[in-house]
Amino acid sequence: RKKVVRELIFDPEIEKTAKANRKAVRLEHQAALLASGTEEILEEEVPSSNTSNDETESMAGVDPPPRRTLGDYGQATGVSESNKKLRLFPLSLTGRAKDWIxxxxxxxxxxxxxLELKFRERxxxxxxxxxxxxxxTNFEQGDSESLYDAWERFKLCLKKCPKHGLDNHAQMQHFTQGLRAQTRMLLDASAGGSLxxxxxxxxxxxxxxxxxxxxxxxxxxxxxxKAGMLELDTQTALLAQSQLMNTQMEAMLKHFTTAPAPQMQAN
Structure with missing residues (x-):
């Protein structure tokens, strides 16, 4: 079998290249140890040469193994989600919370x-x-708050209380019950009758x-x-309809109060 020998590329900055290679290998090794849950970081010697392991194995007639990337180490087995959270959570804290932990x-x-229990208690x-x-549970839409702002604020309330224990149906009930009457009317109309x-x-x-x-x-x-104000034409139409109904009711009441009572004729 004929061996294929690759021509080595001349590197005028061989020391700089070797230093970069050593740093890359060291970072990859540290990432592997972190993913596997190991706290000790072992030192690894890297030969100061511009010839990689893959090139050496290729010159020897051996197919190089698949190159592992940093993402491969994130799929390490044998590490529970609890241990991952336990190790990474302290890195997300700052200020007094970091001092506490x-x-x-x-x-x-x-x-x-x-850790979650102690953190919540604290x-x-x-x-x-x-x-x-x-x-x-007592959510209310503001007088000048739009549907968009009210919906975003309600979702933020849910996020601030992750252990609220309310299912999706109860959440929507509390939200819609807290909306202004005008907003509920628009939702009912869009729902084709009633939400x-x-x-x-x-x-x-x-x-x-x-x-x-x-x-x-x-x-x-x-x-x-101002956020939450209805469109002028919609608001005007609702107001006009309400005034018309009031006028009709007043006219009916006036008619009944002023009309003479019917008299009974004796036989």
């Missing part, structure tokens, strides 16, 4: 569930939970679609009007 006695937390006590839970006739997923999709449409219309117009 750094001062915990060693070997006092063995799982992610224990920074999310029961009174704060009840306050944010009430923000969800209550829709199931939870259909109602959520309708609210999301109307909120996004309202947001796009406001941006397209570029007006700086």
């Amino acid at each position: 750094d001062t915990l006695p060693p070997n006092t937390i063995a799982s992610w569930d224990e 920074y999310f006590p029961i009174h704060k939970f009840l306050e944010r839970w009430n923000d969800i 209550k006739n829709k199931d939870e997923s259909e109602a959520r999709e309708l609210v999301e679609a109307m909120a996004q449409n309202e947001y796009r219309v406001q941006n397209d117009r570029g007006a700086k009007k």
Whole structure:
């Protein structure tokens, strides 16, 4: 069998290339240790040569193994999600929260569930939970708040209270009950009668679609009007209809109060 020998490429900065190769191998090795849950980082010697392992094996007539990338190490087996969260969560903290977790006695937390419980007890006590839970269950749309802003604020309330225990149906009930009457009328009209006739997923999709449409219309117009104000023609039509009904009711009451009572004739 004839061996294929590759021509080596001359590198005028061989030391610089070797240093870069050593750094790349060191970072790859550290990433592998982090993904496997190992805390010790072993030193690895890399020969200061511009000839890679793949090239050496190719010159020897041996097919090189597939090159591993950094993403491959993220699929390491044998490491539970709990251990991953337990190791990475402290890196996301800053300020007093980081000082708090750094001062915990060693070997006092063995799982992610224990760390989550202690963290919630420290920074999310029961009174704060009840306050944010009430923000969800007693949600109300502001007088000058648009449907889009109200919907985004409600979703933020849910995010701030992740353990609220409300299913999707209950969430939509609390949201729609807190809307202004005018907003509910528009939703009912868009639903073809009543939003209550829709199931939870259909109602959520309708609210999301109307909120996004309202947001796009406001941006397209570029007006700086107060969020939540109905369009002038819609508001005027509703007001005119209400005034017409009041006028008709007043006329009927006046007719009944001024008309003479019928007299009974004796036989």
